[in-house]
Amino acid sequence: xxxxxxADDKTGNLCLVKTLLFIIQSDPYATSKVSDAIxxxxxxxxxxxxxxxxxxxxxxxxxxxxxxxxxxxxxxxxKKILALPIYGVDELRYVVDANSPFASMLAxxxxxxxxxxxxxxxxxxxxxxxx
Amino acid sequence: xxxxxIVRAAPDNVGHLLALNTCEELIxxxxxxxxxxxYESAVVAASALLLPxxxxxxxxxxxxxxxxxxxxxxxxxxxxxxxxGVVNEQEATSHALPAHNLADxxxxxxxxxxxxxLQPTIKQVTFA
Numbered sequence: 565x566x567x568x569x570x571a572d573d574k575t576g577n578l579c580l581v582k583t584l585l586f587i588i589q590s591d592p593y594a595t596s597k598v599s600d601a602i603x604x605x606x607x608x609x610x611x612x613x614x615x616x617x618x619x620x621x622x623x624x625x626x627x628x629x630x631x632x633x634x635x636x637x638x639x640x641x642x643k644k645i646l647a648l649p650i651y652g653v654d655e656l657r658y659v660v661d662a663n664s665p666f667a668s669m670l671a672x673x674x675x676x677x678x679x680x681x682x683x684x685x686x687x688x689x690x691x692x693x694x695x
Numbered sequence: 696x697x698x699x700x701i702v703r704a705a706p707d708n709v710g711h712l713l714a715l716n717t718c719e720e721l722i723x724x725x726x727x728x729x730x731x732x733x734y735e736s737a738v739v740a741a742s743a744l745l746l747p748x749x750x751x752x753x754x755x756x757x758x759x760x761x762x763x764x765x766x767x768x769x770x771x772x773x774x775x776x777x778x779x780g781v782v783n784e785q786e787a788t789s790h791a792l793p794a795h796n797l798a799d800x801x802x803x804x805x806x807x808x809x810x811x812x813l814q815p816t817i818k819q820v821t822f823a
Binding site for chain 2: 582584596597600603604607608611613690691693694695
């Protein structure tokens with residue numbers, strides 16, 4: 565079913581819903597980009613926008629377990645990602661990159677998306693923000 | 696057509712200048728610009744203390760001129776602004792900060808202002 569359509573609570577009729585994909589491709593701690601992206605995702609989800617997050621490239625390390633962000637005096641990106649489902653963001657994906665040094669170590673909080681399916685996946689969203 | 700613009704690029708990034716030029720052009724062409732939302736490092740453009748080098752343009756002044764001419768709201772994300780030292784009087788008071796520096800014409804706002812424009816009838820344009 566088209567993710568941009570949902571049944572109206574009262575009438576049961578299909579109606580258009582706003583869908584938003586955040587593509588995160590930045591290193592988790594080099595800048596505040598990942599943190600800013602997640603904050604935006606939280607806010608959108610709270611306002612009942614259908615939100616998904618896709619990690620790729622340098623952002624794959626966001627999904628590793630056991631971040632020691634205290635060493636950098638920064639908030640843990642790992643914890644911020646784990647809080648996404650609390651805000652209603654359940655769809656977390658990562659682009660499978662067999663060449664990534666983390667390929668075999670990614671945590672189970674996101675589902676893999678084959679690189680060959682990435683374009684079709686992105687096409688299913690009305691808005692995309694890239695961080 | 697109705698547009699809403701998100702500016703995420705820092706003022707010294709060419710993406711920021713592109714956002715400014717685009718917004719000016721949209722207004723010149725008579726399009727409706729719902730709002731301009733500053734996020735990430737773009738919020739620095741809302742600092743009244745930003746002083747570009749001689750011969751370089753002041754993006755702050757150009758945004759202010761755009762606001763004066765069009766009254767399109769210039770919303771600055773509060774969380775992004777606070778962590779980059781861009782503060783209005785109210786936030787300065789509530790966080791016991793010694794000064795405030797939000798330039799005239801800009802308005803501190805939450806992400807809800809941006810989300811309000813996520814509608815099928817409004818075209819979103821992002822400059823990152």
